[in-house]
Amino acid sequence: MIVGKALKDVRENVVIATKLMLHGFSFGNVYQTIRKHLEASMRRLQTDHVDLYYLHRMGGTPVEKVAEAMGRLIDEGLIGGWGLSQVDVDVIDRAQKVTPLTAIQNIYSMVEWDSEAAIIPYCMAHDIGFVPFSPIASGLLSGRITPQTQFENYDDVRNWVPQLSRANIKGNRPIVELLKKYAKMKQATPAQISLAWMLHKYPNVVPIPGSKNRERIVENLNASNVALTDEEFSALEASLNQCRVFGHRGLGGF
Numbered sequence: 475m476i477v478g479k480a481l482k483d484v485r486e487n488v489v490i491a492t493k494l495m496l497h498g499f500s501f502g503n504v505y506q507t508i509r510k511h512l513e514a515s516m517r518r519l520q521t522d523h524v525d526l527y528y529l530h531r532m533g534g535t536p537v538e539k540v541a542e543a544m545g546r547l548i549d550e551g552l553i554g555g556w557g558l559s560q561v562d563v564d565v566i567d568r569a570q571k572v573t574p575l576t577a578i579q580n581i582y583s584m585v586e587w588d589s590e591a592a593i594i595p596y597c598m599a600h601d602i603g604f605v606p607f608s609p610i611a612s613g614l615l616s617g618r619i620t621p622q623t624q625f626e627n628y629d630d631v632r633n634w635v636p637q638l639s640r641a642n643i644k645g646n647r648p649i650v651e652l653l654k655k656y657a658k659m660k661q662a663t664p665a666q667i668s669l670a671w672m673l674h675k676y677p678n679v680v681p682i683p684g685s686k687n688r689e690r691i692v693e694n695l696n697a698s699n700v701a702l703t704d705e706e707f708s709a710l711e712a713s714l715n716q717c718r719v720f721g722h723r724g725l726g727g728f
């Protein structure tokens with residue numbers, strides 16, 4: 475509702491991406507169910523179309539059924555394109571064969587590389603955007619988190635992210651120090667370097683860092699102005715490859 479209110483007067487100048495979740499649903503009328511979710515989202519967002527509509531997680535519904543429904547919604551002009559989140563390459567391929575995908579939103583950052591093996595190459599080969607979530611590892615790669623950092627609210631997910639345990643913050647310090655070194659060299663911030671790294675690495679990557687703070691939103695947006703040369707990128711990548719990664723983000727429930 476708040477987003478709808480904020481975007482109402484500038485709707486034509488923004489791209490809206492949102493998601494649905496199919497809770498415990500498997501073989502009913504998938505199109506009708508997805509359409510109902512979409513209509514409710516459009517009401518809240520005060521818009522008559524959504525530019526990019528994702529399924530948040532695969533549940534019991536066959537991906538082919540979801541792809542078929544999304545294809546109908548595209549044909550009806552209700553969505554511009556569609557995507558999947560936190561899926562493997564087999565699911566992507568099955569979906570792609572029914573209705574070509576617009577974007578895949580999976581976890582990806584300097585400390586979460588799994589998507590590099592098959593998913594990002596598949597997306598590149600099929601002209602699919604890759605949208606990394608948690609691209610600065612829940613703030614870890616900003617260098618502003620120390621083992622002493624207390625996360626404010628009881629509902630801040632960072633209280634449960636394994637990567638942000640005291641031991642893992644300490645273990646990942648060499649990666650943060652590496653980012654600080656490049657930040658100094660490029661007159662940027664560590665968070666910007668971590669985003670510039672993935673922007674340099676792949677042409678189809680569009681990271682979505684999250685922040686509730688205006689200054690950090692602007693800082694993260696400006697990462698697109700931090701251009702690494704090929705030499706800088708290769709040296710950074712080589713040093714990164716020598717670092718061990720401690721912990722992971724954990725995906726249970728969020």
Ligand SMILES: NC(=O)c1ccc[n+]([C@@H]2O[C@H](COP(=O)([O-])OP(=O)(O)OC[C@H]3O[C@@H](n4cnc5c(N)ncnc54)[C@H](OP(=O)(O)O)[C@@H]3O)[C@@H](O)[C@H]2O)c1
Nearest residue numbers: 559607608609610611612613616665683684685686687690
């Ligand atoms: N598809 C999925 O399953 C999935 C799962 C999780 C998240 N997401 C989406 O992915 C996006 C971001 O993911 P995320 O929030 O988990 O991780 P993230 O962007 O890696 O990190 C966000 C955290 O880091 C802090 N932060 C952001 N920029 C910073 C900076 N420049 N310096 C210092 N701290 C900074 C933020 O705190 P402040 O707010 O205090 O700045 C926030 O707590 C969100 O849009 C979210 O909706 C998707």
